[in-house]
Amino acid sequence: MRILLVExxxxxxxxxxxxxxxxxxxxxxxxxxxxxxxxGQEYNYDLAIVDLGxxxxxxxDVIKQWREENIEFPILILTARGNWQDKVEGLDxxxxxxxxxxFHLEELYARVKALLRRATGHAKSNLQFGKxxxxxxxxxxxxxxxxxxxTAYEYNxxxxxxxxxxxxxxxxELTEHLYAQDFDRDSNVIEVFIGRLRKKIDPSxxxxxxxxxxxxxxxxxxxxxx
Amino acid sequence: MRILLVExxxxxxxxxxxxxxxxxxxxxxxxxxxxxxxxGQEYNYDLAIVDLGxxxxxxxDVIKQWREENIEFPILILTARGNWQDKVEGLDxxxxxxxxxxFHLEELYARVKALLRRATGHAKSNLQFGKxxxxxxxxxxxxxxxxxxxTAYEYNxxxxxxxxxxxxxxxxELTEHLYAQDFDRDSNVIEVFIGRLRKKIDPSxxxxxxxxxxxxxxxxxxxxxx
DNA sequence: AGTTTTGTTCAGCTTCCGTTCAGGTTCACG
DNA sequence: CGTGAACCTGAACGGAAGCTGAACAAAACT
Numbered sequence: 186m187r188i189l190l191v192e193x194x195x196x197x198x199x200x201x202x203x204x205x206x207x208x209x210x211x212x213x214x215x216x217x218x219x220x221x222x223x224x225g226q227e228y229n230y231d232l233a234i235v236d237l238g239x240x241x242x243x244x245x246d247v248i249k250q251w252r253e254e255n256i257e258f259p260i261l262i263l264t265a266r267g268n269w270q271d272k273v274e275g276l277d278x279x280x281x282x283x284x285x286x287x288f289h290l291e292e293l294y295a296r297v298k299a300l301l302r303r304a305t306g307h308a309k310s311n312l313q314f315g316k317x318x319x320x321x322x323x324x325x326x327x328x329x330x331x332x333x334x335x336t337a338y339e340y341n342x343x344x345x346x347x348x349x350x351x352x353x354x355x356x357x358e359l360t361e362h363l364y365a366q367d368f369d370r371d372s373n374v375i376e377v378f379i380g381r382l383r384k385k386i387d388p389s390x391x392x393x394x395x396x397x398x399x400x401x402x403x404x405x406x407x408x409x410x411x
Numbered sequence: 412m413r414i415l416l417v418e419x420x421x422x423x424x425x426x427x428x429x430x431x432x433x434x435x436x437x438x439x440x441x442x443x444x445x446x447x448x449x450x451g452q453e454y455n456y457d458l459a460i461v462d463l464g465x466x467x468x469x470x471x472d473v474i475k476q477w478r479e480e481n482i483e484f485p486i487l488i489l490t491a492r493g494n495w496q497d498k499v500e501g502l503d504x505x506x507x508x509x510x511x512x513x514f515h516l517e518e519l520y521a522r523v524k525a526l527l528r529r530a531t532g533h534a535k536s537n538l539q540f541g542k543x544x545x546x547x548x549x550x551x552x553x554x555x556x557x558x559x560x561x562t563a564y565e566y567n568x569x570x571x572x573x574x575x576x577x578x579x580x581x582x583x584e585l586t587e588h589l590y591a592q593d594f595d596r597d598s599n600v601i602e603v604f605i606g607r608l609r610k611k612i613d614p615s616x617x618x619x620x621x622x623x624x625x626x627x628x629x630x631x632x633x634x635x636x637x
Numbered sequence: 638a639g640t641t642t643t644g645t646t647c648a649g650c651t652t653c654c655g656t657t658c659a660g661g662t663t664c665a666c667g
Numbered sequence: 668c669g670t671g672a673a674c675c676t677g678a679a680c681g682g683a684a685g686c687t688g689a690a691c692a693a694a695a696c697t
Contacts, residue, residue, distance in 0.1 A: 207581055289454050290583055336654060337626050562643055
């Protein structure tokens with residue numbers, strides 16, 4: 186899951202980036218409205234968190250602009266305690282939810298999760314694939330009800346594939362969602378992760394949950410029983 | 412455990428804060444309804460103690476407002492002796508218990524404990540994890556029926572983890588529940604507490620009650636036998 | 638005052654995981 | 668078949684996250 190964070194205060198921005206990364210989100214950041222506008226146009230984020238008081242271009246205007254261009258990701262706005270009326274304007278402009286500063290990190294996590302869930306259309310936070318269960322809220326995989334020890338990147342890779350089941354996902358798309366900004370890497374990280382994942386979530390090799398589509402990427406296979 | 416105390420009389424408020432802190436609770440305070448409303452909306456308290464006679468916004472209205480917004484923490488209301496009918500209104504508005512002023516501190520402690528216990532879903536005040544028993548009301552841990560000498564912070568850390576067993580708790584979440592105000596983010600206090608805790612509650616290292624989840628925090632492990 | 642207990646910081650150590658690399662395997666073409 | 672590209676995999680490295688003993692600071696107690 187990739188998040189764009191737009192916040193001009195250096196200290197707060199740093200804290201939020203840390204916090205979000207700790208929750209295993211991939212975070213890009215922008216310091217002013219101009220940068221935010223551009224990044225939002227160029228990259229396909231899963232969520233944007235926007236502080237309304239911004240230099241150069243106002244947060245409200247950034248949001249309006251995005252929405253005019255049919256950029257769809259959910260937007261969570263941050264407002265200072267005093268000017269709460271901003272939030273109304275923000276919601277009108279096309280934001281999806283708001284948070285008044287200062288806030289507890291848990292509160293932020295909750296809203297972020299809710300928005301992402303709503304957007305990806307998974308009402309419940311558990312995905313079941315036979316023996317394998319993905320607990321999206323605990324960020325944990327279970328095999329035969331036993332927790333599988335996945336590292337952060339392994340889990341994220343699995344989650345992305347599983348939430349796009351049936352579709353072939355290119356290695357480029359995977360890297361873009363796993364890493365922030367610059368990834369001009371010719372490396373085989375993804376192949377390694379997939380290899381380790383396969384071993385861990387299907388040791389006997391019977392399920393074949395992740396299949397290789399040569400030249401195109403990987404696909405998570407599961408037949409949805411209606 | 413973090414408590415919001417709403418009381419407009421300076422003297423009483425000071426006394427109560429002291430008393431509660433002495434019981435190792437983390438206490439935030441509000442002097443009027445407006446502040447109370449805001450704090451309750453923004454922070455995730457474990458309990459609120461609300462005096463009904465408040466400036467700016469009446470205590471009853473604060474409670475109603477919170478409950479409308481699905482803010483769930485238990486609420487204990489304080490009423491003056493004369494107007495006991497307030498208490499009915501308060502309970503209707505969504506409070507969980509009441510106390511008539513003046514009261515003995517012991518009585519307050521008892522209600523607070525009871526409400527916190529009820530809220531965390533532990534019918535009885537003892538949690539048993541094999542050899543280790545947590546006595547929530549005595550705020551004490553027992554190992555093989557022998558009391559374990561835990562300091563206040565050690566105990567609180569343990570209690571928070573144990574009452575959220577199975578879930579990974581980040582260091583940030585822990586600090587937020589252990590400390591009232593802003594905290595220094597780059598410090599390893601939590602790691603130290605965890606280290607000391609592990610030594611004390613599981614000297615032989617066989618139980619592995621507290622496991623670390625790299626990048627996510629710590630998790631208290633216990634298999635609930637139905 | 639002094640003493641003890643508790644909380645916090647620091648530095649060095651250990652463990653783990655993301656990354657790389659090298660060599661092997663499979664597959665799609667001819 | 669043969670060849671090259673795409674993919675797999677085991678091993679190793681290095682840096683970051685976490686652990687820990689000890690020193691220091693602050694509080695609580697006498």
